[in-house]
Amino acid sequence: MEAGSSLLRAIDYSKCIGCETCEVVCGFIHELGPFIKLYELGGGVKKPISCFHCSKAPCIEACPTGAMRKDQYGAVYVEPSKCIGCMACLYACPFGIPELSEVTKTSTKCDLCRDLRREGLTPACVAMCPTRAIILGPPRAIGDEVKRRALTKIVYLGELK
Amino acid sequence: MKFAFLCRERPGAAKQRVAVIGSGPAGLSATGYLVCRGYEVDVYDKLPIPGGMMTFAIPKYRIPLDSIMEGVDELKSKFSVQFNLATKVICGERHDEGDELATNTVDLLKLVEGYDAVLISTGTWRSRRLGVPGDDAKNVMSALEFLLNLHMVDLGLRKSHIGSFKKVVVVGGGLSAIDAAEESVLRGAQEVYLVYRRTIKEAPAGEYEVRRLMRMGVNWIELAAPKSIVVENGSARGIVFQRMKLGEPDETGRPRPVPIPGSEFTIEADTVIAAIGEIPTPPIASECGDLAKYVGKDGRISVDKNYRISGRNIFAAGDVVTGPSKIGNAVGQGLRAAKEIDKFLSARILAAVPR
Numbered sequence A: 001m002e003a004g005s006s007l008l009r010a011i012d013y014s015k016c017i018g019c020e021t022c023e024v025v026c027g028f029i030h031e032l033g034p035f036i037k038l039y040e041l042g043g044g045v046k047k048p049i050s051c052f053h054c055s056k057a058p059c060i061e062a063c064p065t066g067a068m069r070k071d072q073y074g075a076v077y078v079e080p081s082k083c084i085g086c087m088a089c090l091y092a093c094p095f096g097i098p099e100l101s102e103v104t105k106t107s108t109k110c111d112l113c114r115d116l117r118r119e120g121l122t123p124a125c126v127a128m129c130p131t132r133a134i135i136l137g138p139p140r141a142i143g144d145e146v147k148r149r150a151l152t153k154i155v156y157l158g159e160l161k
Numbered sequence B: 001m002k003f004a005f006l007c008r009e010r011p012g013a014a015k016q017r018v019a020v021i022g023s024g025p026a027g028l029s030a031t032g033y034l035v036c037r038g039y040e041v042d043v044y045d046k047l048p049i050p051g052g053m054m055t056f057a058i059p060k061y062r063i064p065l066d067s068i069m070e071g072v073d074e075l076k077s078k079f080s081v082q083f084n085l086a087t088k089v090i091c092g093e094r095h096d097e098g099d100e101l102a103t104n105t106v107d108l109l110k111l112v113e114g115y116d117a118v119l120i121s122t123g124t125w126r127s128r129r130l131g132v133p134g135d136d137a138k139n140v141m142s143a144l145e146f147l148l149n150l151h152m153v154d155l156g157l158r159k160s161h162i163g164s165f166k167k168v169v170v171v172g173g174g175l176s177a178i179d180a181a182e183e184s185v186l187r188g189a190q191e192v193y194l195v196y197r198r199t200i201k202e203a204p205a206g207e208y209e210v211r212r213l214m215r216m217g218v219n220w221i222e223l224a225a226p227k228s229i230v231v232e233n234g235s236a237r238g239i240v241f242q243r244m245k246l247g248e249p250d251e252t253g254r255p256r257p258v259p260i261p262g263s264e265f266t267i268e269a270d271t272v273i274a275a276i277g278e279i280p281t282p283p284i285a286s287e288c289g290d291l292a293k294y295v296g297k298d299g300r301i302s303v304d305k306n307y308r309i310s311g312r313n314i315f316a317a318g319d320v321v322t323g324p325s326k327i328g329n330a331v332g333q334g335l336r337a338a339k340e341i342d343k344f345l346s347a348r349i350l351a352a353v354p355r
């Protein structure tokens, strides 16, 4: 992945079976994690949610110390040495994503596995999702994939089976 | 599933050798972690394709085979993991479901001796039986047997050994029951019943899944449990059920189903599927030195908090330790056990260095 080209992660909730692999692998590699979490919505339906890495991230706007940042791929992350744990980012986030770590007393959230990406690897939740419900790539490629998947639900392909 | 998600290549030459027994999500995740820590890993599985329940029980419309195989192929090609398939590992003798597909047998104790460490991740490959008269009729089967057969046929590995299924009765309320009932509908059964002894609110698969199946045309009957199977010439023709009512909470905290006397009714069936739970199947079926004492009454292997049989080079992870769970739990168990294996084997190297 070239620097400067941004990354978009999308979760295809029609493919997700709620198996919890994303949450488990995230928690395994992040001491303060997991940063993708499943919630039960009733009737046994469980789905994951994580940071959307907004292009115009309100959490970055709201952060008074410049701790909330964006890397060159557009991943929003916390620089802990600058964070005062005020959680203005949580108030600003429309999805309630940032969490206060009881250990570091700073805001914590998904950084799309910066450490793994530095080594040319894929974020853990994307790499390990059994159903390929979690996808990551340049926004255009993700947009294409989402639309391609939508088409497979509309167009009859039975003859090919 | 990129099981080796923590590295691009093996760091340096292989240091020590680990055998992983069972290539479900637990075993494969452990393998991915271990190759990234520089170990040489050999995987053993009794089935002809890796992936465990993900490959042979869960329907392909939920988990595509290539998602699993992509990660398996990478383990083989990039990390030289050797897959010994159709190879059952056991100490003693016991027949579990799917064993008929194994063409080799390897003694567990040989692996324990031959490798620096062994991970047991053999899952839950035995099903609870209905335990009512007639449950040994030839068209009475477990959800696992039913689904395994469908997968085998789809994968081109064998011809179906299950006759036509037009009127299917599935007993149970968990994920296996849902899958067996849904597959029956999708594959053209004319009538499918899903019968559960508690109510939709208690069904382990969740109310949403049950309602989704009802919309597909599955007949949901709650508060009923099988009492006997109607058998003619060795084949089941129907099931006699008895109505239940909910009583006091049992050990699991759910209300206990209590039979209502005189409430029996019969449903006709040409296929009866018992989906009332699977049982752990560790590769230990005799005394095996002193290993038998680590297998509980419920079949689960008991390990210490480090996933280890204390004092031994044997570790265990996944559903064989926890009982039936979910893929996420099995993956987490595999990863954490692999981390402990790494700690154990690194400490052994350090201890061997003369001071």
Ligand SMILES: Cc1cc2nc3c(=O)[nH]c(=O)nc-3n(C[C@H](O)[C@H](O)[C@H](O)COP(=O)(O)OP(=O)(O)OC[C@H]3O[C@@H](n4cnc5c(N)ncnc54)[C@H](O)[C@@H]3O)c2cc1C
Residues within 6 Å of the ligand: A017, A018, A019, A020, B021, B022, B023, B024, B025, B026, B027, B044, B045, B046, B047, B050, B051, B052, B053, B054, B057, B058, B062, B087, B088, B089, B090, B096, B098, B121, B122, B123, B124, B125, B143, B144, B147, B175, B176, B177, B179, B281, B282, B283, B317, B318, B319, B320, B324, B325, B326, B327, B328, B330
């Ligand atoms: C029908 C069904 C539907 C399910 N649906 C879901 C779902 O939607 N979402 C979800 O999260 N979970 C689901 N589960 C549960 C999930 O599949 C399991 O929790 C998970 O696969 C357990 O992983 P494991 O690695 O511990 O064991 P397994 O996946 O069972 O793998 C064990 C492996 O060990 C091998 N093995 C066993 N004994 C031996 C032996 N003696 N020698 C050599 N090899 C051996 C087996 O062949 C198998 O490959 C479902 C389970 C079933 C049965």
